[in-house]
Amino acid sequence: MSAEAPVIAPPTAEAPPRPSRRRRSRLPAALILPTVVLLIAALGYPVGWQLVTSLQKFGLRQQFGQPPEWVGLDNYVRLVTDPAMWSVIVRSVLFCLVCAFVTVVVGGLLALLMNRVGRAVRLVLQVALLLAWAMPVVATMTVWIWLVDWRRGLLNWLLDKAGVDAIGHNWLVSPVSFLVIAGVVIVWMSVPFVALSIYAALTQISGDVMEAAALDGANGRQRLRYIVLPLVAPVLTIVLLLQLIWDLRVFTQVKLLQEAGGFAGETDLLGTYIYRLGTGAGDFGTAGAVAVLMLVLTVLVSLPYVRSLMKEES
Template sequence: MSATLTEPDAAPRTPKTRPSRSSRSASGDRHGKAPLPWAPWLLLAPSIVLLGVMVVYPTIVMFINSFTNLEIKNKMLGTAPDFVGFDNYIEVFTKSDFPAVLARSLGLMVVLTVLIIALGMLVAMLMTKLTKGWRLTVSIGLLLAWAMPPLSATVVWGWIFDTDYGLVNWALNTMTGTNDFRGHSWLIDPWSFMMVLTILIVWQSVPFAAFTFYAGLGQVPDEVLEASALDGASAWQRFRLIVLPYMRNIITAVIVLETIWNMRIFTQVYALQQQGGIASETNVLGTYLFRQGLGEFGVTAAIGVFMVVLLMAISYFNVRNTLKEEEL
């Protein structure tokens, strides 16, 4: 006979239950440790105050000034501006070259974003095929381009395309065996100015896209790619049907960020204009707003309000997708 493992005379065990949150709160109150619902707001207070002072207040002032005829004489004489309604907005779109600047900025933004996304994806996929040593070399090169300040990079590229001593003119004269490019200015013509600007911005922006896409490619399962290759899928089919769906959220985020950044470019354009470009024919929204700010502040505020609305509309797509993903 084997010994029994149960004790029939013992009282049945009941499962232990955790105290409810209300009872824990009550016990906490009895011990003098009351919950602190204001603690998160206290931690966020410095950031909220900073955002209010640096963002909210200037935005409200800019919005109010956009409906007035505020000029520099009002600042000097201390007089209040007059309310003009939507006259500043009408003037911006009908009596100035703002529509041309807006079209130029939007076209440049599209070209830059497409090139940055395409080249960034190509570099990221190339890094997955390289050995460890070459991958480290490429990463260092990308980091050096990314870390260079925009103004320094603009000066360097300005020297490369310099009229008299530029490397590009020397190389073209050497390859053609002529002196046709001696003294040729790449910045005086608006189209060649935009070409130089595009090369400069793409060169500095590709590293961010490449590193982001390279991290995203690590999320694509190798087993799925190998199985599709065994089923006869081509490289383009694997990229379109497998890689892109896995990286859709990452690509969307990079596209939105690059779109916003490319709409806000200022330093590169302004520096190249100082090296020989014609400002009136190469202005983008940032430089146009800067140059208009020296005169009529009401008109400048109207341009600023329009830029804020435009950037918020561009950002809405990314915010909406992010909120949908959080709800899933």
């Protein structure tokens, strides 16, 4: 009997060495580190300075070199017991909620309109929105102040032509009309961002899904409620959150309207109240305490969205 020849396995190529788990885990941290350092440098120092100043008596004398006096939580206690501070907080929160929701509703309607009209009309709308969004705030406020001017404003002239005796009426004197005008200005300046963001989300909805829903008998309202809104809900959530944060911190529009004829004490929001306490009255310690409270309110507004993100990640 002849012995069988041994079977020789063909040579196999060695697998390339894989990077260790520790090395792979360090790469994301190394990529994120420069951004974290920049954020700490750009935001950490101002926030830290505000926290320290809010615990001190920091006035005009400290601006000229006198050391500040450490007062602890006295600034916060004085704010909590001040009825004017609570009026500003309530006014700011209500103003923020109304402006943010109106902005999202109007922006959503414009986005739906752009999604339904032809290409030429859609292009005109998009250009108009971009121009309104790109206009500088001071230039925009100059136009709006001229529109509501009580002596030669366009609004009073139009109302007079319509039969309403409005010549000489100052819309900025009354706190209610002042805040309505400020809200209209802020909504007008914020709608382009919301409309273009929601329109970008609408363009990602498949036409086959909408066509299938129409074939199944769903009317326009049902398609909007059960298909469009759930699909664009993430975009609606983030733009609403951003509007709440931005409208809570609004300053320039309200300040310029106050200088045009409004009364600061009755129309102050958190931003202008901080400015009036710090730069106006020279009480930077109390102004820093209000700024810290404003930061806490911003965190509380953002907390529900952060929680939803954490639930999605888990």
